Amino acid sequence: MAKLNAADIQGFAMRGYTFPVARFVFLEIVDAPSGQALLRRVLDQVTTAERWDVKPDSTLNIAFTYQGLVRLGLPDATLLSFPVEFVQGMKARAEVLEDTGVSAPEKWEPAWRTGGVHGWVGIYAESSEVLQRRCKILDDLLAETGGAQVLHTQDASLLSDGGGKYCAKEHFGYTDGFGNPDFDGADRKSQPGQGKLTADGQWAPLATGEFLLGYADEAGELPVAPVPHLLAKNGTFMVYRKLHQNVATFREYLDEHGSKYAGGKEKLAAKFVGRWPDGTPLELSPERPDPSLVNDPARNTKFTYGSDPEGTRCPIGSHIRRAHPRDAFGFNGQLVNRRRIMRRGLPYGRYAQPGEPVTDAEEHGVIFMVLNASIFRQFEFVQQQWIQYGNDSHQGTDRDLLLGKHDHGGRFMIQGDTDPANPPYMCTGLRNFVELRGGEYFFMPSLTALALIATDAVDPR
Amino acid sequence: MTNINGKTYAMTAITPMKSWKTPILRVFFFLLGRIKPLQAKLVNLSFIHFARWVVVKRRGFPRVSDAQPEENLHYDYLLFFSNFNGTWNQYIDAFADVLADGLDLVWRWSEKFPRSRPVSAFKRYIALVQFDTDYYYTAYPRATTNDVKAAHRVCAALEDLGKSGRDMSPADFNRAYLQFVIRVQKDLGATGVGPIGT
Amino acid sequence: MANQNGSIYGLTILSPIIDDPKADISHDCAIREYLACLPRDSRSPFAVLSSTHLARLVVMDDVIFVGTPAKEEHLQSKYLVFESNLDGDLDTYLTRMATETRDMVDAVWGHCYGYPGTQNVQAFIAYMKKCQIDTTFFFADVNNQTVRSTLRALKVQASVAEFIGSHQGKSPEQLLAGFRAFYGNVENMAEPVPGHPQEPGTHESIPLQKTMAARHG
Numbered sequence: 001m002a003k004l005n006a007a008d009i010q011g012f013a014m015r016g017y018t019f020p021v022a023r024f025v026f027l028e029i030v031d032a033p034s035g036q037a038l039l040r041r042v043l044d045q046v047t048t049a050e051r052w053d054v055k056p057d058s059t060l061n062i063a064f065t066y067q068g069l070v071r072l073g074l075p076d077a078t079l080l081s082f083p084v085e086f087v088q089g090m091k092a093r094a095e096v097l098e099d100t101g102v103s104a105p106e107k108w109e110p111a112w113r114t115g116g117v118h119g120w121v122g123i124y125a126e127s128s129e130v131l132q133r134r135c136k137i138l139d140d141l142l143a144e145t146g147g148a149q150v151l152h153t154q155d156a157s158l159l160s161d162g163g164g165k166y167c168a169k170e171h172f173g174y175t176d177g178f179g180n181p182d183f184d185g186a187d188r189k190s191q192p193g194q195g196k197l198t199a200d201g202q203w204a205p206l207a208t209g210e211f212l213l214g215y216a217d218e219a220g221e222l223p224v225a226p227v228p229h230l231l232a233k234n235g236t237f238m239v240y241r242k243l244h245q246n247v248a249t250f251r252e253y254l255d256e257h258g259s260k261y262a263g264g265k266e267k268l269a270a271k272f273v274g275r276w277p278d279g280t281p282l283e284l285s286p287e288r289p290d291p292s293l294v295n296d297p298a299r300n301t302k303f304t305y306g307s308d309p310e311g312t313r314c315p316i317g318s319h320i321r322r323a324h325p326r327d328a329f330g331f332n333g334q335l336v337n338r339r340r341i342m343r344r345g346l347p348y349g350r351y352a353q354p355g356e357p358v359t360d361a362e363e364h365g366v367i368f369m370v371l372n373a374s375i376f377r378q379f380e381f382v383q384q385q386w387i388q389y390g391n392d393s394h395q396g397t398d399r400d401l402l403l404g405k406h407d408h409g410g411r412f413m414i415q416g417d418t419d420p421a422n423p424p425y426m427c428t429g430l431r432n433f434v435e436l437r438g439g440e441y442f443f444m445p446s447l448t449a450l451a452l453i454a455t456d457a458v459d460p461r
Numbered sequence: 462m463t464n465i466n467g468k469t470y471a472m473t474a475i476t477p478m479k480s481w482k483t484p485i486l487r488v489f490f491f492l493l494g495r496i497k498p499l500q501a502k503l504v505n506l507s508f509i510h511f512a513r514w515v516v517v518k519r520r521g522f523p524r525v526s527d528a529q530p531e532e533n534l535h536y537d538y539l540l541f542f543s544n545f546n547g548t549w550n551q552y553i554d555a556f557a558d559v560l561a562d563g564l565d566l567v568w569r570w571s572e573k574f575p576r577s578r579p580v581s582a583f584k585r586y587i588a589l590v591q592f593d594t595d596y597y598y599t600a601y602p603r604a605t606t607n608d609v610k611a612a613h614r615v616c617a618a619l620e621d622l623g624k625s626g627r628d629m630s631p632a633d634f635n636r637a638y639l640q641f642v643i644r645v646q647k648d649l650g651a652t653g654v655g656p657i658g659t
Numbered sequence: 660m661a662n663q664n665g666s667i668y669g670l671t672i673l674s675p676i677i678d679d680p681k682a683d684i685s686h687d688c689a690i691r692e693y694l695a696c697l698p699r700d701s702r703s704p705f706a707v708l709s710s711t712h713l714a715r716l717v718v719m720d721d722v723i724f725v726g727t728p729a730k731e732e733h734l735q736s737k738y739l740v741f742e743s744n745l746d747g748d749l750d751t752y753l754t755r756m757a758t759e760t761r762d763m764v765d766a767v768w769g770h771c772y773g774y775p776g777t778q779n780v781q782a783f784i785a786y787m788k789k790c791q792i793d794t795t796f797f798f799a800d801v802n803n804q805t806v807r808s809t810l811r812a813l814k815v816q817a818s819v820a821e822f823i824g825s826h827q828g829k830s831p832e833q834l835l836a837g838f839r840a841f842y843g844n845v846e847n848m849a850e851p852v853p854g855h856p857q858e859p860g861t862h863e864s865i866p867l868q869k870t871m872a873a874r875h876g
Binding site: 463469471475476477487490494500503509512514515516522526528529531532533534536538571573589590592598600601603606609610613616619622623626631632634635638642648651652 | 667669671673674675677678690691694695697699700703705706709711712713714715716717718719722723725726729730732734735736738740742744771772773786789790791792793794795796797798799800801804806808809810811812813815816817819820823830831832834835838842845846853854
């Protein structure tokens, strides 16, 4: 098992922070000299993946777009060695990702439409006050060095449960945050079900190289990475997407079909995703949610689909079965191991409690971030082939109910059986429940790489 | 992109083989044809409509007229044709992930074949020996092989229901219909346009 | 018979292409230009040749040099590679090629050595068989359905999905009546057309300009 150099890896790449509030600051770098000067100062601020004896009150991490790396003055030969999809940027990949129609770049919010983002700074904090303080430190560095301008910022925070406390729900009412992949050297408690399946049905960590550059991946080689090696090692690629949620439309849809579906509204909501709104996996508890199961990390993501080939417990097209098929394609899950994505995310906007009036236009959704060694092979593949398409799961061109593009209606089939509370049911007339408001592809360098960039010391071969 | 029509990709590849290795390959293919479990993985991957390997011996290139110059080749050639669903990368990744040994058994007799894992070298080799298609036709561009199989299952189920349900009472038919829906409920995916590169 | 898998026949034909340095446009380029403009949807000649499941044409310029220590060698002629997966027997298919798709056959094989034309069907069949290479191993995922039955099944599948969706929650009487009507329609369904017309913008082939060299991909 690889012992990773935690001091060199940015903390955001290794583990999800459990802070309740965050601000994402999007920068435009002024020029190479001042940008490098800024980076030299910011280096001290960057949170690494080292274990905390005392949990800090905030964290800071940084990543760059291709254009940002250009502006920072990296050599041409290095720039040319970056993967094509990163060089093009997410906007140019709209056709591949099917970010078209309501999610098309022309429809993105103005800040993302104009683009020109060079850098992302992610600041997490334990409270708004702390967040302000940490952001002020960043602002001061920006002012002192003149290295970058702030293009725009995005705030995000855990939702309130209505009783003054934070909860792990997102705006459609689902408890989120299960099933992040486990990889070699991750140095955190892993849960069965997070990694890959072994020949004898156990769960093992995935190869480090699926999530960090410079390490062997599941294909038994070092993943494609920019040169020089030192620039890439311990770094990773990040996808950032601001996903607006049409909460009113979703609730209407759930009401409409929940009254027609014999299993009831809550079960219908569970069938959409593959977990009950509280997070209980349908595969383990198809009849009802089970708090004791959800709260047990040794069980809440430990399941396979092998004993449910008909999809009567967890529908074949449900969200989690699409995004992480586990053993559903046979071959003991081997076809899935190179398609895993590490998700970080936080909701943004005010949570409308169930029953509270809400409109689609309200600013709320999720800031969805993905970390992977290869944007093309991992995130883009899952999005293009498993979310916006269904052939691998034998569902034709049916798309994911939650995230899929449903411009012309669309169908989601809930497989069932003769149990009157679990009938087959076809959800027709799907709407666009989620819309993309903007985003980009970033490279999140290691601390060493940041220092190389900051001192203009990148040497291509 | 003429390699793709609808949801199917036409891959054509040619690799040289030393003549003495060709019979070994033929033996392997003979076994593959006879021993069904060897083909099981291929069937379970379920993204190839039709595929074939064609050995063209060094003196086997057709000579049809005197005006045509004679070939003078050292190697035999292995032609490979595949009609598959999914992207080029996905196809090769899948084979390298689950059928690496089988692939190696077919192509190890070809000159300069790297093993099928690690996959990057394998992809470079395929890119080197692949021909682009000048014209590709499919009678069912919107259907993957999964769709075709699902469609036939649905048809068969419908026929059974149509025959038996003809004379049923509404109550009985209701029950039979539920059984029918349960039978076809995994096979109802739409057959529209696929994603780019697929 | 290695060319057969179930009811599907796997035809592989390598036709040597005429090499004429004095031609305005070389024969291989002429083939490529023609193919670049040939419709690939329901207007394709292969849709007319309706027993064709999937077929391709490839102009193979030369064999590939894979790098030392392999020896470098070259073909003396370019070859037109034709791979087809079809229903029925070879003679019927070739006869239909000669009689129902003669324009395409002339335009493509007219550039190959020894091509006798399509007037004499037997001569055409003999010529094609002379260029045929036996398949060593032929895999067919679905090997027991004709083009026609598959096209029909796809249409039925779509109709069934639509029926199921629109008849949820109906009373048993409504359901039975609806089904009877539906089933009647399915039995009397119009013959589906192979190679469905593609909507604009999806995988259309791009016609090459006459002046461009025909190497593309």
